[in-house]
Amino acid sequence: MEISTLTIHSEKRYPQILTQQALQFLEALHGQFESMRSGLLLERASRAILYHSGVLPSKDPSTAALRNAPWQCAAAPKDLRDRRVEITGPVERKMVINALSSGANCFMADFEDSNSPTWSNCMEGQENLKGAVAGNLSYTSPEGKHYALGENTATLLVRPRGLHLEERHLRVGGKPLSASLVDFGLFFFHNAKALIEKGSGPYFYLPKLEHYLEARWWNKVFEFAQNYLSIPQGTIKATVLIETLPAVYCLDEILYELRYHSAGLNCGRWDYIFSWLKVLGRRPESLLPDRSQITMDTPMMKAYTQKVVEVCHRRGVHAMGGMAAQIPIKEDREKNALAMEKVRKDKLREVLDGHDGTWVAHPGLVSLAKEVFDTHMPGPNQIDKKLKSDMMGMQALLTPPNGSISEQGARTNINISLLYLESWLEGRGAAALYHLMEDAATAEISRMQIWQWLYHGATTKEGVRIDRNQVEKWIALEFESLAALRQPPQNLKTLTTARSLLESLVFDEVPPEFLTLRAYKLLK
Template identity: 50%
Template sequence: MAVPSEKFVSTPAQIHAETRGYEDILTPEALAFLARLHRYAEPRRQQLLKARAQRQARYDAGALPDFRADTKAIRESDWNVATIPAALQDRRVEITGPVERKMIINALNSGAKVFMADFEDSSAPSFANQLDGQVNLRDAVSGTLEYRSPDGKDYRVDANPAVLVVRPRGWHLPERHVSVDGETMAGALVDFGLYAFHNAHALHARDLGPYFYLPKLEAMEEAVLWDDVLALAEDDLGLPIGTIKATVLIETLPAVFQMHEILHALRNRVVGLNCGRWDYIFSYLKTLRRHRDRLLPDRGQVVMTVPFLKTYSELLIQTCHRRGAFAMGGMAAQIPIKGDDAANEAAMAKVRADKLREVQAGHDGTWVAHPALVAVAKDIFDRHMPSSNQLHIKREDVVADRDTLISPCGGTISRSGFDNNVEVALRYTAAWLEGLGCVPIHNLMEDAATAEIARAQLWQWVHHGSLEFTDHAPIDIALFDHALATHTHRLRESTLPGAKRADDAAHLLASLTHAEQLSDFLTLPAYEKLA
């Protein structure tokens, strides 16, 4: 869709929050820019969210995701994406994390090629968190970012930091503190709009973007809307069309069947696709929630070598490299284990094996969640990818049909796996309600995606009926209630993150798990309880 050439005449958005301290972010000009984005995008966003619900209703009724007949010509014709900027030619290791001040400095200094500053799954979107993040990123772009810890240690960004890429929230998430004409704004447009408004010119002057990661897309039409929004922003900010570049996370099951189409929709500005593996597993669970024959076993058994995940990642490589785009690997959730050398080495061995699989498959880079893992991942990619990327590896051997892409993996449901899901879902939700979006639990960095897996599996296991553990004991809602009560008591009496919100989190998880319908996202009902 062509972007209107005229500037929109708009009044500032209404901010339903205390703005003191954020006047230089929530300026009248910035708010007017947000209003223009909202008025342009909101009608189509609502249509797209309705289309999501309609697709899910068909899946619930027995239909299965598949490649689209109406877009076959896009998949089979020859075309390439636009030239990739020099700053993004080598993305062998990317680190991700929330937009917290110290985290940003450590990530930029980590030795990774790219830092994805995350307003989405690793951030709890309180208004203060989101606006503090905008302040922090503005300071990072301007070169003034610094932090002093309570113990007096000073943190500053070194020379040659990682390239900054920002992930706004997905299309489905609202920002209740910002409304335009009485309508709540999309969190995606608030995050994108404020960052672009305040930083686009400084970044463009240094040939550094702005660059974005686009999450949770389910269809090419959602990518078209993003492309139109980015073009509108460029026009409004006086940037050359195509300045803003994007990488798209393929982290929903419907999207894997439209990767060519998504690249085509964003072909003048897209630089790659990313295997968002944890959200992808959650989307598999959610999309096929009513299909008893496609239940998954314990989360620990759902690894990237099982057929539906292996095929997904290899098809992504084939698709991207055919179109001249990068194929980014997934997240290593392990974190260093202090005080136990053997356990730490076992965790690092898992990271090395995962990254070796990715680089040998043809990925152009990978993700880590902790600065200490940058060197581990970089060593693997340096040894096996001497060039800046692997666009020359076409993976023409990959054959990915519909049935393989949705095939369930074998495995079992264990008592320990069930209990771990209860604990992870509870502890993460409670910490999220306290404002934390990344929570270390049992030596893994858990975020919203992994919590979503845990609570979606629990819902499926107790609602499909007649399921058993490996010892043949039945799985039922009473067992969930008992486990939840036990972990809630432990968390409430602890000093762990989330202890103060244990009861609130437990009540939310109980209502979601007892409900007859699986909620689309944990973060939507939780957002109403977020301070």
Template identity: 50%
Template sequence: MILESTAEVKATLKKGFDQILTPQALEFLEMLHHKFEPRRQELLKRRTKQQEKLHHGHTLDFLPETKEVRSSSWKVGSIPDDMQLRRVEITGPVDRKMVINALNSGADVFMADFEDATSPTWENVVQGQLNLRDAIRRDIDFTVQNGKTYRLREKVAVLNVRPRGWHLLEKHLLIGGQEIAASLFDFGLYFFHNAKELLSRKSGPYFYLPKLESHLEARLWNDVFVAAQEALHLPIGTIKATVLIETITAAFEMDEILYELREHIVGLNAGRWDYIFSAIKKFRKRTDVLFPDRTDITMQVPFMKAYTSLLVKTCHKRGAHAMGGMAAFIPNRHDPGVNENAFKKVRADKAHEAQAGFDGTWVAHPDLVPVARDEFDKVLGDKPHQKEVLCEHVQVQAEELTNFAIHGGKITEAGLRLNIHVGIMYIGSWLCGTGAAAIHNLMEDAATAEISRAQVWQWLHQPHTTTADGQEITEARVLQLIQEETNHIKEEIGLAKFKNCHFERASQLFSELVLSTCFVDFLTLPAYKYID
């Protein structure tokens, strides 16, 4: 019990914010902070130590100390009825219009994202909590300037929430003078205000957990769940979570992650874009590992195919859902030719996932919901999932997960320019308060922007890296291309938006990120100081 509160909100409380940041909710957050902040810090230090080992030639492998967990027979706990059918899930930020449209999209699940798809301004994160609270109680609408009003339909998607990762802080709430972990802030407020209401509506507090790097980080989440349920006098196992396997280190600990969260977990998701970023980041200094253009890193390259095959097998062996990756295409209402080609690629991608044994998949736009559903319907029929597909023939070895050979992959001038363009465009959007940005018919979020800047960093800092035309990638060349792409962006979006959304700062920040000899773990860490 906390005798005297030390919680301090360092931001303006706009209309309605006091309904979320109540004394009782702050006391709940304070309890979570005091109980778990020391372990969070220890685990972040562990990440740093592991990265240093990789820099010095250490290879990733399955953990010998958890061999019994992998070899023994056990299953995850019960899965609620409304989380059995997850054929198509839509993801997006927590702004009011998006929440309504996503819940109405026809998808089975909506993952409301406080992480990669949301720029964590104070207004975005607290208003997002208000939006979700109102949506759960079906007391939400939104009217645009032309008078059109958006409201919830009778049947809506099942709500899941993704809090921010363990590495992030919420600078606007101090506990004893210390910034609270953003994970605990997002999770704690949503759970505190909505868990009992969701249960009364025959659903529950469901979460997606991002960027875990080990089973010890899953254990921390499990202990947070237990403490939260005990504080609200709810049965252990009320909370249900899906873990995104979006770091290459976590791919070696999928059984262990499921085991640590076995009372609470319902599945794993193949977070493909963050996973690619993680692979580049972890092996960025290894001279034997050089990744080609991001467009060449498909789901069919060896390390991606091995990881998704292992994920399906592991999930189904333990009775959990295996969820496929994101289709990031955004339909272009002015160019049917672009749409036809893109829909063809999405159908092929989702058909492959369904045939590989996945139980469902992700899309970023409502127009893709029926496209993805059609491909899974062909394979699953009237079954809610295909967990009976055990993939016993799949035998993934450790070296397959780190087989980064990509036949035919190249580093090109176009790929270098694309990475610079997307990186600056996304950072500018993020600084302007938008965390999911439609850029050239793709929904770019923090994960795809991270791939872009990590690739430029690796190409620049690996000795004598050249593009396919034989030109070396030097600091001078990168700076020239950054300036050229910055000018292209200015022409593309107009001078007013360029200035108002801080694209000059975005360009400068991108330059600093790729030129620095010290690789910043996440671009959102230095960018966070520029938003309110």
């Protein structure tokens, strides 16, 4: 099928989603914004080279007047004023139904880190969201259990894939379309007017931004899209995930660029640690300890979240907290109680720090998170709670926590990376591992920690030097341990591919910016 120069490179055509009009809209977006996107990615690469050479991120002196000016973002629409609990997950049909009916205030339907971007996952995800907006989405499991939307559903937000990703199944002149524009464009085209008629609107989460010029790009996309469908400017609302270290140095600027479309900022804390490693990982004074020791109370993490709250509230928008990835442990009451207490403490920290809402990954955590926020945040939000600017100082952002590196920490990173990559390659981007719902961010942190420890020749607390030979041994041991659980033996094919992929990620002198860039080539 061909619309002008846009071609579909798959036997699966999804005619309800890839209509002629929708494809024309995607082609218009591509023509208007692809060259700008390419330029932004080149600028990212240039900044990365500077960081690798030892240059630290810093505030832009040319925008000082903007940072000091008393402007405010546009007010939130009615159904985005109370966001105390947001549930997140992939765009798989049962997940969409359960999340929208979970009792959470909002549901972030995710085409990004918790979605393995197979063609079927992405297009069926669009079908699922279209059905959800229409109110007729249902699902019957192979066991015969029926799922349908409840009467009161959560406010829907959609997270498209990041600027760095492409959708190889849709091409213009032989060039793949931006995955960001595909995910945004298809959802917006099919659902924006229907959402407005229901008293809501097209709401989005924007991932992986590193610079305010990327926010400007998204704002231009929004303006173009609204004009295309003759929708009033400012109808689209977007929450930016602050999950890169450079973005923390331009929070005011990011909000300013999106000020008519902004719904605030979110602390994407796991990706943030990954970004911290990419930016600072070559510096010997920035060696991070085991991932389990990088808690939200460490200076680098506390400074980051406090800065987000301070800037958001000064500009009149929501500051959303981070993810609780725990899954209820039904088979062990004692372990479940410990896990739920960990969630409670995390949500208590967030609400007391000034966050206006939080994330959970499982419907079973919604009521717990709501209870904490209901107790300490009686209003719809606490945007009026102001924090002092730079409470901990910007230097704290660069200060790694004290701690140690252990063999167990290294092997856990390898184990989680292998299991997650296996799941992702098999088409499951949200993986339940050891009673946690993991997405790509966990694998990113894990592989970058191994890379950093190798780069510096770090020594574990047991006295073992981490070199290539040692990491190869650990990878082999973890692979063999996991392989022993795979029966019949042919089920090792994807795990073996995951092993090769992990080895390339941790042993490359310059690791790829995102594992998904390399892994996407291996998807069926």
